[in-house]
Amino acid sequence: MKTLVLGGARSGKSRFAEGLARGFEGQKTYIATAEPFDEEMRQRIARHRQERAAHGWTTLEAPLDPAAALRQAAGFVLLDCVTVWLGNLMHHGRDIGGAVDGLLAALGETQSRVVMVTNEVGLSIVPENAMARRFRDEQGIANQKLSAAVDEVFFVAAGLPLRLKG
Numbered sequence: 001m002k003t004l005v006l007g008g009a010r011s012g013k014s015r016f017a018e019g020l021a022r023g024f025e026g027q028k029t030y031i032a033t034a035e036p037f038d039e040e041m042r043q044r045i046a047r048h049r050q051e052r053a054a055h056g057w058t059t060l061e062a063p064l065d066p067a068a069a070l071r072q073a074a075g076f077v078l079l080d081c082v083t084v085w086l087g088n089l090m091h092h093g094r095d096i097g098g099a100v101d102g103l104l105a106a107l108g109e110t111q112s113r114v115v116m117v118t119n120e121v122g123l124s125i126v127p128e129n130a131m132a133r134r135f136r137d138e139q140g141i142a143n144q145k146l147s148a149a150v151d152e153v154f155f156v157a158a159g160l161p162l163r164l165k166g
Contacts, residue, residue: 001113001114001151001152002107002113002114002115002116002149002150002151002152003017003020003114003115003116003150003151003152003153003154003166004115004116004118004143004146004147004150004152004153004154005017005115005116005117005118005153005154005156005161006117006118006119006120006143006147006153006154006155006156007119007120007155007156007157008119008120008123008157009119011156011157011158011159012156012157012158012159012160012161013081013117013118013119013156014080014081014117015159016154016156016159016161017078017080017115017117018055018078020115021076021078021115024075024076024113026074026075026076027058027074027075027076028056028057028058028075028076028077028078029057029058029059029060029069029073029074029075029076029077029078029112030052030057030058030059030060030077030078030080031059031060031062031066031069031070031073031077031078031079031080032045032048032049032059032060032061032062032063032080033062033063033066033079033080033081033082033084033085033088034048034063034081034084035063035084035088035091057078060072060073062085063084063085063088064085064088064089064092064094065099065102066079066085066103066106067099067102067103067105067106068106070103070106070107070110070112070114071106071109071110073110073112074112075112075113076112076113076115077110077112077113077114077115078114078115078116078117079114079115079116079117080116080117081117081118081119082116082117082118082119082139082142082143082146083118083119083121083139085099086135086138086139086142087135090131090134090135090138096138096142097138097141100141100142100145100146101145103146104145104146104149107146107149107150108149114150116146116150118139118142118143118146119139120143120155121135121136121139121140122136122139122140147164147165150165150166151165151166152165152166153165153166
């Protein structure tokens with residue numbers, strides 16, 4: 001089973017995605033994509049690592065290549081967050097389309113239960129600058145490709161999940 005969970009910032013996506021692992025017997029792997037670009041982010045990442053460990057998660061840090069992490073993970077796998085990963089790719093000047101295709105290939109190869117978290121960024125105004133518009137477009141294209149490749153899709157708003165597929 002492969003699942004995509006999308007929604008806005010602080011919508012409850014990650015909490016819902018983590019809840020899908022409740023009752024799962026076996027290894028739980030959290031693929032984290034955040035990079036610590038500043039002190040606040042370093043503290044946030046450290047806090048999240050501690051919280052996940054306390055709940056039995058093994059964390060794989062994969063800010064640029066979650067496909068490789070997915071290939072080595074087993075059991076229940078939670079990839080959080082596709083949006084942060086795409087931002088990392090843009091920041092480092094990487095090929096986003098090729099990277100998304102690589103993630104799709106890894107997703108097709110794994111036998112693990114996979115849940116991916118991503119933001120829906122296309123519900124707002126058109127961004128005022130070219131870089132932000134490119135990011136919005138890349139995110140929308142990635143979300144479309146990922147949603148086509150998974151068994152179920154949920155949209156989360158205000159902590160409430162709405163099943164869109166599956």
